[in-house]
Amino acid sequence: MIGLLNGPFKCITIVALAALAVPAFSCDWTVNKTTDPMTDAVTCWVSSASAKVSFYRHGKDRPNVYNKSAYSESWLMIRVDDNKAISMGENAYTRQKALDELLPQIRTGKRLRTTFNDYPERQDGDAQICNLPKLLDACNS
Incomplete structure (x- = not known):
């Protein structure tokens, strides 16, 4: 192997090793819209199994x-690229403040990571942002 690193394959070997160090991300964001038959309010979900999170909007609400926790939404942390992780908070006020900080980062970011407690263990998600901003915009209409 040492001989290969000194020969013409040096560059190829280094690139191959670097590729192994980079985590693989998926682009698996999906949209699901439903319409309430009584109020005609549209609920729109944009979800990723890899990120283990869903963004949603009910009617004209913000x-x-x-998160995909079986127990609660508390302790959800989201990080876009190398920005600081944002705690989504445990109540509507702190969650909306966190979303005000998070949504602009999503518009310019490439990678979204999540972590949350889901008893008995912590869950971590990791996904490309790719088409997420466009899908979130589609939920506004």
């Missing part, structure tokens, strides 16, 4: 975020 956007919100929901």
Whole structure:
């Protein structure tokens, strides 16, 4: 192997090793819209199994975020690229303040990571942002 690093394959070997160090991300954001038959209010979900999170909007309400925990939404942290992690808070006020900080980062970011407690263990998500801003915009209409 040492001989290969000194020969013509040096560059190829280094690139291959660097590729192994980079985590693989998926672009698996999906949209699900439903219409309430009594009020005609549209609920729109944009979800990623890799990120383990969903953004949603009910009617004209402000956007919100929901994790895949079986127990609660508390302790959800979201990080876009190398920005500081944002705690989504445990009540509507702190969650909306956090979303006000998070949504602009999503518009310019490339990677979204999440973490939350889901008893008995912590869950972590990791996904490309890719088409998420466009899908969130589609939920506004």
